[in-house]
Each structure stands twice: as structure tokens, then as C-alpha cells.
Amino acid sequence: MAAGAGIDIYSGVARMAGKVWASLHRAERPSRTAVVVVHPSSNFLGHYLLGPLAERGVDAVGLNTRYIGNDSALIMENCVLDIGSAIGFLRERGYERIVLAGNSGGGGLTAFYQSQAESPTVRATPAGDPPDLTKAVLPPVDGLVSLMAHPGRALVYTEWLDPAIVDEHDPLKRDPGLDMFDPRNGPPYSAEFIERYRAGQLARARRIAGRVRSRLAELDERPGELRDLPFVVHGTVADPRFLDMALDASDRTPGTLWGPVETANLMPASLGHHTSLRSWLSQWSVDDSNCDGPLHLARTSVPALVMYGTADQVCFPSHARSMYDAVPHDDKRLVPVEGGNHYLQGQPELVARVADTLVGWLEAKGLRG
Missing domain, CATH: 3.40.50.1820 (Alpha/Beta hydrolase fold, catalytic domain)
Known part of the structure; x- marks a missing residue:
């Protein structure tokens, strides 16, 4: 190694x-x-x-x-x-x-x-x-x-990121207009909703990446050997394809590898909830x-x-x-x-x-x- x-x-x-x-x-x-x-x-x-x-x-x-x-x-x-x-x-x-x-x-x-x-x-x-x-x-x-x-990983993570989360510290504060779990939005999901949803996912990913870069710049200016910090990302299993089988149609059934979608989205053991600043850029940031x-x-x-x-x-x-x-x-x-x-x-x-x-x-x- x-x-x-x-x-x-x-x-x-x-x-x-x-x-x-x-x-x-x-x-x-x-x-x-x-x-x-x-x-x-x-x-x-x-x-x-x-x-x-x-x-x-x-x-x-x-x-x-x-x-x-x-x-x-x-x-x-x-x-x-x-x-x-x-x-x-x-x-x-x-x-x-x-x-x-x-x-x-x-x-x-x-x-x-x-x-x-x-x-x-x-x-x-x-x-x-x-x-x-x-x-x-x-x-x-x-x-x-x-x-x-x-x-x-960065590409699929962005496809799964929950854009309805408006507070990175409280995943229960949500934007109903971008909430795939709000029955008023579907499933099935309209083409207009999917377009807004995908744009919301990318926007959230870029907001997180922006904060990561700012935090790394702060560490670079700080004396000492600390070069990285951990943080939590909520809502990482929220691809509409998990519930709407007409999207990217296949023989799959609704759900995820970790069980029901709404639960898997927030449970600690599912994808990419715990990361470090440097790891985020290398592993999860779609632009980086x-x-x-x-x-x-x-x-x-x-x-x-x-x-x-x-x-x-x-x-x-x-x-x-x-x-x-x-x-x-x-x-x-x-x-x-x-x-x-x-x-x-x-x-x-x-x-x-x-x-x-x-x-x-x-x-x-x-x-x-």
C-alpha cells in the first residue's frame, strides 16, 4: 500500500x-x-x-x-x-x-x-x-x-441527493415543492418536477462543495497540522427512480438496497452520510x-x-x-x-x-x- x-x-x-x-x-x-x-x-x-x-x-x-x-x-x-x-x-x-x-x-x-x-x-x-x-x-x-x-460515486451521489433539505443541520426541514416523498408531487412524477428536482440536487451539491472549499481555505490559514474535518450530509438516497418505475424503466420493484426509500434516505448506514472535507471533493463532488x-x-x-x-x-x-x-x-x-x-x-x-x-x-x- x-x-x-x-x-x-x-x-x-x-x-x-x-x-x-x-x-x-x-x-x-x-x-x-x-x-x-x-x-x-x-x-x-x-x-x-x-x-x-x-x-x-x-x-x-x-x-x-x-x-x-x-x-x-x-x-x-x-x-x-x-x-x-x-x-x-x-x-x-x-x-x-x-x-x-x-x-x-x-x-x-x-x-x-x-x-x-x-x-x-x-x-x-x-x-x-x-x-x-x-x-x-x-x-x-x-x-x-x-x-x-x-x-x-460523485455522479450517482448527485442523482441520489435530496434537494428538499433546506437546513444541512436539520433534515426534517424540507421544501415541499422539491420533496419526492410529498404525494402531491408523485409518483408518478411529471417531467417538469423531474427537471426542477435534478436542478435542485445539483444546486445543493454545489452549495456543499462551496462550503467545503471555504472550510479548507480556513484550515490552510490556521497554524498547526490540522488539514481536514469531518461533517455529516443528510438525505443521500432520494432518486425519484426508486419510486417511479417509469423513469429509466426496468424490471425492478420500488425501494432501495437498504429498504423503504424514505427511511433509507436518512438512516445512518446508507450512502455517504459521513465524510471529510477532502474526501468530499475526491469522492462525492460532481464538479471536482x-x-x-x-x-x-x-x-x-x-x-x-x-x-x-x-x-x-x-x-x-x-x-x-x-x-x-x-x-x-x-x-x-x-x-x-x-x-x-x-x-x-x-x-x-x-x-x-x-x-x-x-x-x-x-x-x-x-x-x-
Whole structure:
């Protein structure tokens, strides 16, 4: 694990170990190909595809970044370094072909990684901190897979941000004209409401980003070593697509990965409620984050496979299409997984189908060894 610009991991044991952790599932016969499944913060040591891929003759790696289980201080550029460490580790151990699979929030991250591995451009985080990715060791991979993935944390976060919140310290003070939970607005939601709603989301995101930059400027002027502060963001699971199935139509049912939408929107365990100033700019700010999946996919040259679940409540068909359309060459494939939910929970037959599809694609592209 390459060192970050400051202490951004709570665990002293993890910092002192200086490592990122992964689990390797080996095929019965030696494999010269490894599929690496990654996410910015989710624990993928036991990812549901690892065993099925190994059973089909392909070594599979569930990779965690240094931010496993806690994204409150996550820096996307450090996640890129962590992937680079893992890819280098696997290359040194003889893997001739490595395919990087981004699941859920890993889709934008893997695109970011390969873009910087092929042609690095990012010299600092949005806050101006290290790392300089143009000087990092980032071995390119041989293929990219986007699996039930969205185009990037900042992009999807803005699509989910609740614009009805008028007081950042009190989420119960709300603007009824921008409240997707007010039955007078829907569902179904009118095109006019959606237009105002999306504009309200972007405006709120930019207000938060403005306060973040002001606060960082204050810290820069303050004597001492304090460089960052934590803060809370309320209302982060409020995309109208969670309730109106006609928007970005698919086979999904109303609701979220965390349960009923209105509850998930405010519950502490759902997306991105706890963050730091510097992490906000790197991870969640739509105008600042470097992790824009379509932008980076457009800078890659390797074969790409995009798979999406038609019953996914998190990543919608337009997310998959934006990733697929961004790939700048014709060596790409878009595959709907009919009836698939976000993590294929309770769907073993679809896990097998996804594994078969991925391995078949590897063979077709000459990436299986």
C-alpha cells in the first residue's frame, strides 16, 4: 500500500501493516489469467463470483482498498494506487492476463484506474494533495468488466441527493415543492418536477462543495497540522427512480438496497452520510471528483464487457448504457442479466449465468489462459 497524504485510516494495525488485502480463489488447474473484482470500500473478500469463476478454471481475486468498510475519509486517487499495488503483485507472480471487474461503485473506479494506467493525467487530488498518478506505478490490465455498476460515486451521489433539505443541520426541514416523498408531487412524477428536482440536487451539491472549499481555505490559514474535518450530509438516497418505475424503466420493484426509500434516505448506514472535507471533493463532488467513469472509459483501449441486472434497484439501465457508449472502440459488449438484482442475492442461477458469460467472453477475447 502506497502511503497517503495523511492519516485517513482509523485502524493503527492497518496503517502499520502497510498492505491492502485480497482473497485469491484458485482454479483446479494452473491459471495464467486472474479476474480482479474491486469496489472503493465494500468488502469483496467473499464476493459471490470468486468461487464460480475458479470452478470454471479462472483464478479470481476479491480485492479491497485501504478503505474497506469505511469511506468517510476515502480518497479515490489512493484507491487507484491500491489497485496498482495489487495488479503489480499479480504480474510479479506470473499472471499473464489480468482483467479488472468493477462491481457497483467499482465501475467508475476501474475505468479511472485503466485510464491512468494507459495515459496518466491526474497530478493531485481535487484538494491539491498527493498522489501524483503520473508518477505512480500503475500496470495496465488486459480487459475491463463493468458489473451492475454505475458511472462513478460523485455522479450517482448527485442523482441520489435530496434537494428538499433546506437546513444541512436539520433534515426534517424540507421544501415541499422539491420533496419526492410529498404525494402531491408523485409518483408518478411529471417531467417538469423531474427537471426542477435534478436542478435542485445539483444546486445543493454545489452549495456543499462551496462550503467545503471555504472550510479548507480556513484550515490552510490556521497554524498547526490540522488539514481536514469531518461533517455529516443528510438525505443521500432520494432518486425519484426508486419510486417511479417509469423513469429509466426496468424490471425492478420500488425501494432501495437498504429498504423503504424514505427511511433509507436518512438512516445512518446508507450512502455517504459521513465524510471529510477532502474526501468530499475526491469522492462525492460532481464538479471536482476525478472518478468519472464514462470520461475515463473514453481513454481506454482494452476490451470491455458491461453487464447489468434488469431488476437492479441501485444501478439503472442508463448507467450501463453510459458506460458502454463511452468505450471508444468496437471491442465491447453490453449484456442485460434478465431479472438480476444488484448483488444477485438469492439468485444462484443468475450467478452461474454471469460467471458463464464472463468466462465465455474471456475465451472469445483470448484472455483466458
